[in-house]
Amino acid sequence: MKSRSVPLREVYVWELPVRIYHWINALCILALCITGYIIGNPIAVMKGTEAYQNFWFGNVRFIHFVAAFLFFFNFVFRTYWGFVGNEYSRWYNFIPLKKSQWIEILEVIKVDVLQVKHKQIDSIGHNSLASFIYFITFLMFLLQCLTGFGMYAAMSTSYLPQLFAWFVPFLGGDIAVRQIHHILMWAFILFAIVHVYLVFYHDYIERRGITSSMIGGWKFIEEDVALRNDDSATSTSPKKGKK
Amino acid sequence: MEKRPSYYQEVKGKGIARRDFLKFCTTMAAFLGLEANGAGQIANALQTKPRLPVIWFHFQECTCCSESFIRSSHPLVADIVLNKISLDYQETLMAASGFQAEEAYQAVMKKYPGQYIVMVEGSIPTENEAYCCIGGRSALQILEEAVANCMAVVAWGNCASSGCVQAASPNPTGAKPVHEVISGKPVVNVQGCPPIADVMAGVVVHLLTFGRIPQLDSLGRPKAFYSRRVHDTCYRRASFDAGLFVESFDDEGAKRGYCLYKMGCKGPVTYNSCGIIKWNDGVSYPIQSGHPCIGCSEKGFWDNGPFYQHLPSVAGFGIETTADKIGLGLGVLTAAGMAAHAITTNIRKHKEITNEPETNLKES
Numbered sequence: 001m002k003s004r005s006v007p008l009r010e011v012y013v014w015e016l017p018v019r020i021y022h023w024i025n026a027l028c029i030l031a032l033c034i035t036g037y038i039i040g041n042p043i044a045v046m047k048g049t050e051a052y053q054n055f056w057f058g059n060v061r062f063i064h065f066v067a068a069f070l071f072f073f074n075f076v077f078r079t080y081w082g083f084v085g086n087e088y089s090r091w092y093n094f095i096p097l098k099k100s101q102w103i104e105i106l107e108v109i110k111v112d113v114l115q116v117k118h119k120q121i122d123s124i125g126h127n128s129l130a131s132f133i134y135f136i137t138f139l140m141f142l143l144q145c146l147t148g149f150g151m152y153a154a155m156s157t158s159y160l161p162q163l164f165a166w167f168v169p170f171l172g173g174d175i176a177v178r179q180i181h182h183i184l185m186w187a188f189i190l191f192a193i194v195h196v197y198l199v200f201y202h203d204y205i206e207r208r209g210i211t212s213s214m215i216g217g218w219k220f221i222e223e224d225v226a227l228r229n230d231d232s233a234t235s236t237s238p239k240k241g242k243k
Numbered sequence: 244m245e246k247r248p249s250y251y252q253e254v255k256g257k258g259i260a261r262r263d264f265l266k267f268c269t270t271m272a273a274f275l276g277l278e279a280n281g282a283g284q285i286a287n288a289l290q291t292k293p294r295l296p297v298i299w300f301h302f303q304e305c306t307c308c309s310e311s312f313i314r315s316s317h318p319l320v321a322d323i324v325l326n327k328i329s330l331d332y333q334e335t336l337m338a339a340s341g342f343q344a345e346e347a348y349q350a351v352m353k354k355y356p357g358q359y360i361v362m363v364e365g366s367i368p369t370e371n372e373a374y375c376c377i378g379g380r381s382a383l384q385i386l387e388e389a390v391a392n393c394m395a396v397v398a399w400g401n402c403a404s405s406g407c408v409q410a411a412s413p414n415p416t417g418a419k420p421v422h423e424v425i426s427g428k429p430v431v432n433v434q435g436c437p438p439i440a441d442v443m444a445g446v447v448v449h450l451l452t453f454g455r456i457p458q459l460d461s462l463g464r465p466k467a468f469y470s471r472r473v474h475d476t477c478y479r480r481a482s483f484d485a486g487l488f489v490e491s492f493d494d495e496g497a498k499r500g501y502c503l504y505k506m507g508c509k510g511p512v513t514y515n516s517c518g519i520i521k522w523n524d525g526v527s528y529p530i531q532s533g534h535p536c537i538g539c540s541e542k543g544f545w546d547n548g549p550f551y552q553h554l555p556s557v558a559g560f561g562i563e564t565t566a567d568k569i570g571l572g573l574g575v576l577t578a579a580g581m582a583a584h585a586i587t588t589n590i591r592k593h594k595e596i597t598n599e600p601e602t603n604l605k606e607s
Contacts, residue, residue: 002596004603040554041567044488044505047495057486115587118595154514155475169461172405172542174472174512179547179555179566186570190577197581205592 007223011124013088014217021078022214028071029188035064036185068148069160075141088125094135096128104128112201120206122225130198133191140187147181247293250451251286264289274445274520275457276467288452295451296351296359298389299333302382303375303409303418304365307437308399309335314523315440334377345378348389356392360450363421366402366409370417383424395456396421396430397446401539404432404463411545422463429456432463434515436539441520442468462542464514473536474510476518479503492533503530507551509538 014022038060046054082091096102108129110117121127126134149164151174156162171177202210213219221229254264265286272281301309313336332348339347351359363386368374372381390396398421401407409418422430433446446465449457457465474480482488482502489496489503504511510518513536517528529536535551538544547555554565 002599002604004599006603042486042488042505044486044490044496046485046487048499049485049487051481051485051487054485054487058484060486061484113584115584115591118591154470154472166461173462174514175509175538175541175543175547175555178512179557182554183557183566183570186566186573189570190573193574193577194581197584201584201588205588205595 008220009223009226010218011221011226012086012217013125013213013219015086015089016217017077017081018085018089019214019217021074021081024070024074025078028067028074029192031063031067032071033185033189033192035060035067036182039064040182040185065152068145068152071141072145072149072160075138075145079138093126093131094138096132101128101132105132112198120222120225122228124219124221124226124229137191140184140191144181144184144188147177147184150177151181249290249292250294251290253294270441271445271448274441274467275449285448285452289448292451292454295447296355297332297362298348298351298359298393299362300364300382300385300389301334302363302365302367302386302402303416304400304402304407306335306364308364308443309333311437311440312399312443313440315444352389352392357394359393360395360397361386361389361393362397362399363403364399366406366416366418366420367424368409368416369419369424370415374416386421386425390425390428393428395450396425396428397450398422398430398432398463399443400438401434401436401544404434405542407436408545411543430463431456431459431465434462434464434469434540436544438540439468439516439520439522442516460514464540468516468520469514469540471514471516472511473513473515473517473530474508476516477502477510477530478518479530497533500533503533503535505553506535507549507553508535509541509544509547509550510536513538513541513544515540 042057042060046056081089082094087093096105104121104123105128107117107119108121108127111119111121112127112129125131146164146167149161150167153161153165153168154174168174168177171180199211202208207220209218209220251264255261265282268286268289269282271285275281277284299309332344332351334344337344337347365375365382367382367386369383372383375382377385398404402409402418403421405420406414406418409416410420420432422432431446433443435442442465445468446457449465449467457467460466460469462469474483477483479500479502482500483504487496487499487501488505489501490505491497492506502508508530510530517536518530521528521531537550538547541547549556552565554567557564557566557569
């Protein structure tokens, strides 16, 4: 039997609101991609019946719109949480404004993407590259909401979609808006595939319990890594913040 | 200033009955979505207000807007607005030519400053102005001169509103719509290739009745006619919601009149009144005739083809490559990348397990 004995520390990384956000978001994106793909490319399953006998395509669209509203408000909530949540969920993690973040991005590319350098990345929450990618996905969320609700506004009298109505003329018309909305769907699909793969990868190689951390919130961090994080936190204080 | 006859006086002289005149006013009030007393307002305006002086230009276009207009289901419009009275200058239809024509149009600008309407069919070349010249002057020069003192500009059709086929990639003449080359005057974009005749008539009647341009959407189109999608007013919409689609022009679905969404219908992205007003005196419109909408009242509809494909092709990836095909290709590439990464990860993990430092290991 092979066993390791290294000092580990448990760190509470993902607070409950962040976890709930994550899973609502995941379910919404799953529902939106499936229904969205069907809306873009419906299968003509029904033949030889009259319109009043069916409503399946209407239902698919209904699910898409409901999921879109849920997705939107969930996204708004997460943005809010980026200003009140713990240090791992704060907005400044996601935007690489500091040199240290860019250094870590290069490190992560060497260590995890190209695998030419072997070491542990010190970040306890998202690493800087992951954070930056999430920032890009937030922009994608925004663009998807702008295009989606922009198209929806024409057939709705309710308040929220009308807030996005300006985006359609901004792009010159529905054709361009729909095309962008559709292309972004593929960006979401590719993101989801890579995201799930990378979660498996990190758990497989780092063994910090990243997969279950999105369920329970806690991660196993090596004591030396945790200490380095403590140090950098104290060295950068009194500025409250990162790591 | 000389007394100009009203529209009603003119048409009465042409032998049009009062009954037909009032029917026309009522129809127009309905099209414009006015209140119940709208018909009276229109009738009053057409009887009392002097006719609008109009200068109608043809630039880079095919004259299908004029063709549509003179085939209006209400001959009164064509009669009074177009070929008999109102047109002080219209290259295709006026009797005058040469110097006489030039004189007529100069006269309008001098006699009615701030009162005449400039109506434009066609786009304006900007790559080289010489691509479209009339009487030795370029389209841009003519337009700028005429617009300077006009009351409003009406851009007829897709050419004048968003460039249409001339502005389609690669746009060799640098064709631009009216609203992009002039400024300082209200421009009404009456979209469509061509616009529906009754819509054109409605815009003219509105200008005359109220003395101002109709309410426009954010793309400059009159809201009364362009606020709803062809899709949302389509009589085949029920088939769409039911998931009943035509898959080929000769299948069972086509016979039953199912939705043309899968045949590339652009109804869901096109704002127009085709589904309500229809064409040729309400006889039919493309979808009713079994053909998908091509989106002719939308900007860039030529570049977002093919017409018979639901999703537009993606520029730069070859003809008929949709976002779906590209997405799927990227998905395969991603999977391949992940497989390669997974292999190197396993090699790394194996090494890490075999080379674990003695200090970390614990025998039990």
